Amino acid sequence: MTSTHSSPRRRMAPRASPGRWIGLVLAALYLAGDGWLVGSAVHWMSVHDSCTRNPPPDCASTAVWAALTPIGGFFLFAVGLMAVLVLSVGDGPATSLLPGAVVLGGVTCVLLGTLYAIGSPNPWLLGSTALSALLAVGSATLEEPRRRRRALLREQADARAARLAQHGVEVRGTIVDFHGTGNHVNDDPELRVTISFTTARGARHTETFTAVVPVYDPLRRGGTVTVRHDPDDPTVLDVTIDRAAHPEDRVDATVAPDLPSELAQLTALHRSGVLTTSEFEQARSRLLDDPRTTRLP
Known part of the structure; x- marks a missing residue:
């Protein structure tokens, strides 16, 4: 991206x-x-x-x-x-x-x-x-x-x-949140993905982009990404999503998310400093408003 x-x-x-x-x-x-x-x-x-x-x-x-x-x-x-x-x-x-x-x-x-x-x-x-x-x-x-x-x-x-190829710096980032746009490409869902990473100058930066995710290799909140960015302008970047190493770590974006586990992941990201309070509240509200969310009986 x-x-x-x-x-x-x-x-x-x-x-x-x-x-x-x-x-x-x-x-x-x-x-x-x-x-x-x-x-x-x-x-x-x-x-x-x-x-x-x-x-x-x-x-x-x-x-x-x-x-x-x-x-x-x-x-x-x-x-x-x-x-x-x-x-x-x-x-x-x-x-x-x-x-x-x-x-x-x-x-x-x-x-x-x-x-x-x-x-x-x-x-x-x-x-x-x-x-x-x-x-x-x-x-x-x-x-x-x-x-x-x-x-x-x-x-x-x-x-x-x-410019990215010549001056770009690679850092690791974290998937903060994602949700479907309603569009599909060859039956694969298009998602709006929000990531957070620390720039080469030490500043925390959050970016949202659109990506088509294969249904057989879905995303997970808290997953890692590789971000190559311009140190002078972190909005100029290219993101590579690191796929889950083990099938049991994968969470299908097209399946209803499990509310307790998703909230626990967001809370852990917030406590660790990956998410600010406003980012945590936005992701939490989006998760609670998701009609597909699996809730406790």
Whole structure:
């Protein structure tokens, strides 16, 4: 678990290499050519009306070609869109080229190629092309702020991880309390875990974080954790939960807690100084309010 911590912004890497930009330009030309191919076939069929009007030489074979071309064109269209999507994704938010906007731009290229092949302005086709272009611009406008936020969060997380790896200090901590959030990941419960530890400077610090705990390897109050933290800012930390060494020490977080034993654990933690009075009262109230708690008859 790593808590939120601001760090100076670093110079971000280029969004895309020249090779990716060249690939996108080639993909756009490919899609425009595909649109021209399909538009030419559709235009031919509309002009010659299946060889009954203005029949050209070798009309039958040409008509078969014109009929099959749209089918192949749609297949080539799918291949082209897949290519621009792959080229736009990159390897993370910092190098993403807004896939939604890029795909809509590819559709616009196809429609422009079709318009060029037909030669005459078609209101429906013109409207579709304009709508696709507007959607591409709108998608880029909406996607870019989200991409920047994701890239910044990833950059900050990488900076925190690098700082912890270089300057972090490992200490032992104690699990003070935990309770379910109501969410599950692959049937494993998500818990809000509160830990307490003494920092490298000797100060007592309490931190709460969310963790997914396997149902076969549950937590226990009073259990130990390994905390790697920044000595200058203990809120920047990474927590590794030490699993119980013996199955009999484990207490399943999904099963109703036993009130007397849980209260005894909290009292022992309070008396030993691990819990302050306010932390003890909060954990005790949460335990007493838990509808799953097993009480004495």
